[in-house]
Structure formats: C-alpha cells, structure tokens
Amino acid sequence: DQQVKQNSPSLSVQEGRISILNCDYTNSMFDYFLWYKKYPAEGPTFLISISSIKDKNEDGRFTVFLNKSAKHLSLHIVPSQPGDSAVYFCAAIILGFQKLVFGTGTRLLVSP
Amino acid sequence: DAMVIQNPRYQVTQFGKPVTLSCSQTLNHNVMYWYQQKSSQAPKLLFHYYDKDFNNEADTPDNFQSRRPNTSFCFLDIRSPGLGDAAMYLCATSRTHAETQYFGPGTRLLVL
Numbered sequence: 001d002q003q004v005k006q007n008s009p010s011l012s013v014q015e016g017r018i019s020i021l022n023c024d025y026t027n028s029m030f031d032y033f034l035w036y037k038k039y040p041a042e043g044p045t046f047l048i049s050i051s052s053i054k055d056k057n058e059d060g061r062f063t064v065f066l067n068k069s070a071k072h073l074s075l076h077i078v079p080s081q082p083g084d085s086a087v088y089f090c091a092a093i094i095l096g097f098q099k100l101v102f103g104t105g106t107r108l109l110v111s112p
Numbered sequence: 113d114a115m116v117i118q119n120p121r122y123q124v125t126q127f128g129k130p131v132t133l134s135c136s137q138t139l140n141h142n143v144m145y146w147y148q149q150k151s152s153q154a155p156k157l158l159f160h161y162y163d164k165d166f167n168n169e170a171d172t173p174d175n176f177q178s179r180r181p182n183t184s185f186c187f188l189d190i191r192s193p194g195l196g197d198a199a200m201y202l203c204a205t206s207r208t209h210a211e212t213q214y215f216g217p218g219t220r221l222l223v224l
Contacts, residue, residue, distance in 0.1 A: 004154070034212065043116070043202050043215035044155070089154070095210045099169075100145075102154035 003027045004092050006103035013110050019077040021106050023090030026071065030092040030101075035064060035075050038087045038105070047088075048075070080110045115139070116216035118203050124222045125193050133188040133219045135203030143209060144186040146178060147202040149218075155202055161186060162209065190221075198223045 005024045013019045023033075031052040036044035050057040050064045050073065057064050063076045077084055090103040117136045125131040135144065143162050147155040159168045161180045175197070177189040190197055200220050204213040 002154075009152070032210075036215070041121075041217070041220075043118075043204075043217045046212050046214060049212060093210075097209070099157055100213055102156075104152065104154045 002104075003030075004090055004101050004103040006088075006090055006106050008106050009104070010107040010109070013080045013108065015082055015110055015112050016079045019075075019080045019084065019108055019110065021075040021077075021088050021090075021108065023073045023075075023103055024071060025073075025092050027092070027094075027101075028068075028071065029094045031095050032093050033064070033066060033073050034091045034093070034100070035062075036089040036091060036102075037084075038089060044089055077108075080108075082110050082112055084108060085110050116203060116205055116214055118201075118216035118219050120219060121217060122220050122222070124224060125190075126224050127195065128192045131190050131193055131221065133190075133201050133203075133221070135186045135188070135216055136184050137203075137205045137216075138184070139205055139207075139214065140183065141205035141207050141214075142183075143206045143213075144180060145204040145206075145213060146176075146186070146188050147204065149200045149202055150198075158188070193221070193223045195223050197221065 034049040035047040037047045038044045066073045087105045089105045093100045145160040146158045149155040158172045180186045200218045202218045203216040206213045
C-alpha cells in the first residue's frame, strides 16, 4: 500500500523555467511533509518541509504547496538550474510516530 | 561539519556471507535509522533506535539485525545475504522522531 505517491517518474525542464514536482498521499493522518533531493551515489538531502497547518512554505527558489483537501503537495523550483537535476523524494510523517514514508521519487532533468 | 558518515560506500559480499555496514554521526542525535532502497523504489525503513531503544519494522526480515553501541555509531548486520538484499542502505539521524531526518551518503551492497 503506497501511502505517498509520485506519479511522474521523470520531468524535463529548461533552465530558467519553473519545475513543478507533484506528490499525492492517502493517509489523512500525515501532519508533516518533506522534500528530499538525491544526487547519484549520495544520500537524500533535506530540501524543504511543510506542516499540515500551513498551505505554503518558501525557501529561496523552492516553494512547497500543500492542499490538504486534495491530499496533494507540490514543489516548485523557480528558476530551475542545471544543478537542480536530481531525484526528488516526497516524504510524509505522522508526528509522534516514528515512520517517515517516502514516495518513489521523480527524476528532474534541467537542461541548459 | 556535523554529519552522518557511512562506511564503506560500496560493499561486495558473497551469497550467505555475513556483512556489516556502519554508520556514525557527529550530530549527537537521539534517533538513528536504517533504510533499504532498491532501484527506482522508495527508501524502506528497516528499523531505528531511539537512544538504546530498538524498534523493528514488522516486515523487516530476521536476516537483518542492528546494533547501537553508543550514541554515535549504529551498525547494520546482514547475517546471510541473499541476492535480493543487493540495494543501497541508507542511515539517517534525527534529534527526535518529530524532527527532520538527515541522511548519510549510503552504502551500496552487491551480493555475488
């Protein structure tokens, strides 16, 4: 049972344009969401997070939007840069429980 | 720099030959996690320690064991590796269960 889903395995974007990565979840108990970025041969690196009591969190070029009614979150990268090319994992957790649940990842390719 | 370190980065073992992967952290975090990630899949939590308290996921095979001799170190022991255990093994830490997890670079295990 995949509680966190990233339905797009890959995304290609031109440098300077917006990248939008999507994530859907099924468990309404999740109350904290995170995005991780992973380069080949490296571990995931924390990027940005959002609490379920918010609908938007922004950090520089990265913004995460949360739509609780739709059980959907998205990561916007503006402007996209070639160095953003990586696999992006969406993850969710129920605070007070131990388990971080990951999606399967979306591979982003930003071309010059 | 405070960090999560995994050694070795690449490990080759033979079918059925015990292998140990190591993780150390300089973050002084209370919680340490072990994840298994197979190609194109989400990282899957195997178990975690909160201080010395060990928590095993229900579907983690008995073949996988873990030790945490002190705050800084955590080991993953695979008693009799099978071909299906070839994967990337990720160690992560967090200050508490409710806080962001920080990952090491991973150990890629190959079973011959």
